[in-house]
Amino acid sequence: MANLWQKLTHHDGNGWWNLPHGPSNELNPPHEGPIGGAWFGNLWQTLTHGGVSHAGAGFYWLVGFLLAVVTLLEVWLFTVEGLGGWYIPILLILSVAKFVGVVAYFMHLRFDHRMFTYFFASAMIIGILIFTIILFVAEHAHQKPLF
Amino acid sequence: MTQAAATEHHEPVENTSTGLNSRKLMMWAFLGSDVMFFGAFIATYLVYRGKSLVGPYPSEILDIPLTSVSTFVLLMSSLAMVLGLHYVKEGQKNKGTIWILVVVVLGAIFMGFQFYEFREFAHEGLTPRTNIFGTTFFILTGIHGAHVTIGVAWMAFMAYGSHTGALRKDNALDLEIAGLYWHFVDIVWIVIFTVIYLISATDGPPPGVGPTILH
Structure with a gap:
């Protein structure tokens, strides 16, 4: 004990x-x-x-x-x-x-080491950007083109 | 802290331009690319969520209690992984080998759950070709399953190495790198479990369409 x-x-x-x-x-x-x-x-x-x-x-x-x-x-x-x-x-x-x-x-x-965090955080940011762009494009796919 | 104290307590500084181990950095870079890979598939699932015109729909087929158990199994495999690494780093060969074997067993159990789930879905009429839910669901969970399969094989190799003495305290980095991969597979499942199972489990047929008659 x-x-x-x-x-x-x-x-x-x-x-x-x-x-x-x-x-x-x-x-x-x-x-x-x-x-x-x-x-x-x-x-x-x-x-x-x-x-x-x-x-x-x-x-x-x-x-x-x-x-x-x-x-x-x-x-x-x-x-x-x-x-x-x-x-x-x-x-x-x-x-x-x-x-x-x-x-x-x-x-x-x-x-x-912080370098590993920076690596992964950068990838997460890009990943979330890709995620957001896909959702945004799909949401506006049937609307008038933005440009 | 003095340099001597630093060398005593910390990992050695690698003789590379970054001062970090290149293999470990490469694994983190790979995991970063895998984040984008899975991010694209999860986004695709969400884009087509609720757009299936024929059943079976998620509310009719997803088995939350079963998947909760398999999620718990995978989560515990991550704990076993970190304990295995801990004991290998401590130089406790037997404990290290046992915990790595636990990872292999839990990973195999998770694969068994997934195989059972896929078979049940196919039995009830949901295949990748049935509807858009089936396509996006099977692609996402199937790719994750492939990652788990590779991880289980890798861990079995590590367990063998630990048993024979090829994996030791001084080259525990090999296991640490394999462990990073295994934990990543776990965190991807954390997201999949939330997005596909817990959030989408109530998704039924679109308005005006009746429920599916399951076999």
Whole structure:
């Protein structure tokens, strides 16, 4: 039991709840956290107690549990009547939360070098642009040409 | 933080122009291109949503409880993946191998669910040629299924490598790159599950058209 308590509470690099360290190498300014800003960097250093190279297994279990809860919530919302116009926005928000959870923590983007984030974010922006253009063109396909 | 401390705790700086591992960067670039690929197919599905003139329609055929279970399975495979990588990086060979095998098994179960779903739909009269819903649905979920199949094969290869000792702590990047691919397959399904299943599941026949008589 004492060992279990140690695992749950210690943040010294051996506990289950170790949070990942911020930037994965020195190309990021060492005083900044993965989303930038010295204030966050300081908080991050405090949370991780100086940091380890990657998270503890318990941290991933926690993220997996939260993702499962969000999925259950989505399915439950499907059965709820009377949400009206709120149904789709709520589902989209929950879906984005899951998406970000997996990309940030399971794919380690949150703690990896920022260049990877820039790569993926650029692709997401272009992807969303393609998505929007297709929907826009289809919506206006039967109308008078714009130009 | 000193350079010595940095080297102790962080991944080594690669000897490339970016300082990053080129293979990992290439995987992120590939995933970026796949975002656009799937984005185009999901947009196409939405463009033709509700435009089928004949059934079966989504409200008549989609099985949300079944797909919720398969979604949960795929989500848990992502957890198994990250745990597998964690233990390989820790140098715990057996635990690493087991968790990678869990990914393979969960991925195979997801494929089984999809095969069952496709077979049921075909049995009830929905094929890619039946209506525009069938076409866009099967193309999108089929391409995703192909990605899962490739991922399962890749993970089986990784599990074998971990078992034989070819995949170790010092070359765990191989597994990390494979893991990026696997997690991407998961996030694509997160979007598909929301857009096609949860949002479109109530889509019935267009006004003036009666429901389909299913076999």
